[in-house]
Amino acid sequence: MLRITLPSQKQVSPVSAISRVAIIGGGFTGATLARLLALHGRYRPHEIVVFEARDHLGGGLAYDTDDPSLRLNVAAHRMRAVPGDPQAFVRWLSDSGRLEQDPGAVVSGAIYARRGDFAAFMAAQVQPFLDDGIVRHVREHVERIHRHRGRWQIEGDAGAMVQADVVVLATGHPAPTPPDVLAGLSGDPRFVRNLSRPDALHAIRPDDKVFVVGAGLTALDAVAALRNRGHCGDLTLFSRTGHLPQPQAAGDFAPHGDFLIGVPNTALSLLKQVRFAMQEVTQAGLPWQSVFDALRHQGQTIWRNLPLVEQRRVLRHLRRRFEAHRFRMPPQIAELVACERAAGRLRACAGQIIAVQPGRDQIAIDIATKPRGVIERHIVQRIMVATGPNHGNVIDSQGCLAELEHLGLLTKDPRGLGIACDADSRAVARDGYPVEDLFIAGPLARGTFGELTGVPEIAAQAERIVQQIVAMSFATTRTITIRPM
Known part of the structure; x- marks a missing residue:
């Protein structure tokens, strides 16, 4: 036993x-x-x-x-x-x-x-x-x-x-995934589909016109890197919304806004609370960036309290607007962007790519622009994907x-x-x-x-x-x- x-x-x-x-x-x-x-x-x-x-x-x-x-x-x-x-x-x-x-x-x-x-x-x-x-x-x-x-x-x-x-x-x-409309460019050396590659920008000539798919921080990195290499050609930053990252605010300030009192449980209620907090700080003469710093600090709790269907709604309707304010560009990049736009060498546009036609010496891109859907053609020498991961x-x-x-x-x-x-x-x-x-x-x-x-x-x-x-x-x-x- x-x-x-x-x-x-x-x-x-x-x-x-x-x-x-x-x-x-x-x-x-x-x-x-x-x-x-x-x-x-x-x-x-x-x-x-x-x-x-x-x-x-x-x-x-x-x-x-x-x-x-x-x-x-x-x-x-x-x-x-x-x-x-x-x-x-x-x-x-x-x-x-x-x-x-x-x-x-x-x-x-x-x-x-x-x-x-x-x-x-x-x-x-x-x-x-x-x-x-x-x-x-x-x-x-x-x-x-x-x-x-x-x-x-x-x-x-x-x-x-x-x-x-x-x-x-x-x-x-x-790595980013290029839009399906660009599939015909696969294998074309003029198409840069992954900017993280060490040699991604080596073949771009100083005067090449470059069309950048994406308008977030990754796209602005491309702008800075190209200009640092001596590139002086025209740059177009394209996205569905056309929103560029916002600049950082000068000075040191505390986050503003308590979103944990009556935690929002819908995308709409979250949007309303953010708008109210933005109005408060604006009236008080504080930078709006303080509201998004508060959102960042409280973000995990806010996210956990949203049902899955509302999380998906946030991603579908508010994500790009949030990211443009949350992931802000440093002042050095903000100054570069302002100078390039003022000189007419950098442009941001919004819409939908409807056709891409690669030619021998150039690539034609047709865009249905927002808000009116006017077809706009861009003639460039290079296309790069900077849509983020x-x-x-x-x-x-x-x-x-x-x-x-x-x-x-x-x-x-x-x-x-x-x-x-x-x-x-x-x-x-x-x-x-x-x-x-x-x-x-x-x-x-x-x-x-x-x-x-x-x-x-x-x-x-x-x-x-x-x-x-x-x-x-x-x-x-x-x-x-x-x-x-």
Whole structure:
């Protein structure tokens, strides 16, 4: 006969002795996760593994650039990248000498740093943990993620194979998807479909007329990068609405508006509250930007209180207007845009592309313009896509994610904003239940959290994910012993 006893309070070796965390993506999100995990001091060498094909961690698609014209669209003192140390980036800019080397960074007393400087700052934050071996950087793209004998197995495109107990997907922003009407340009060297490629602008001649599909911050990055390279040809920024990002306000001001009192539960009620708050600040002589800063700080709570049907309504009717006010251009870019428009070299137009006719030396684009639907023809030498990332297509765009979806371990966000996850950032499987050891970090989780694009919000989410992983790894357990009678 066997007797089962349950010794109470018996300690066993922590799971951390054999656990490994694999982070897929080493941009800001992935580097922050790795650093926060390493700070717990309980991981052995190479137990935190980051798959990132770039040479350095921390930059990613957003910040990995050496173009000095590309700047952060938020003042440095608002880049709260290090939890518990909100001024870490500002201090590093001064201590490293980077600020002194960038005389154009300070505008109206605020620092709008180069993006490459922020990438260097983040690389410096994680470097000590790479040096001591706690964090391992695998410079490969991930091709497969699958279950193998109860653990995760991650396989890179150059032969790396890592087994892990927890996986965090932090791959960030997927590439844009060109409008269907541009499909006939596929393979044409005059068509630039992905501005994130290092050589995307190399073939553009100084006097080429360029038609940019998109009018957000990505499009303005293209304008700045082209002008920095000596391009002087005409530029047209095209979108359905024609709205360009708004400028940042000068000075330091507090957020205005409390949207958590009587939290709006419809798109219409949210719009009414925002309009009322805008009227209040305007009458008080405050910048309207203060209202959108309040929306940002309260955004996750507001989003969670909207039913799914209302979230979709917000995305359908208010998204572009919100993004033009939320994702504002830094003053250096605002000055460039104003000068280019005044000189007639930069134009924004709204409408719908109805036809594209590639010729030998040029491309003709026909647009039904808003609001009257007049057909307008543009003759250009280059077309580039700057519509921003297609989060709704992220799973299909990466083979390793598509395989996880095929296995039933990932599902698309029902709002079209990335990957479905629960309030604890755990991936939601096909059966509707969370996958306990698979987390979604950063912008891929926007559908659940709403406001999850800015550095402070991503850093806060990363901190919560790390707390959950640590709690999973270092939990003590009760044991069962079986003794013969």
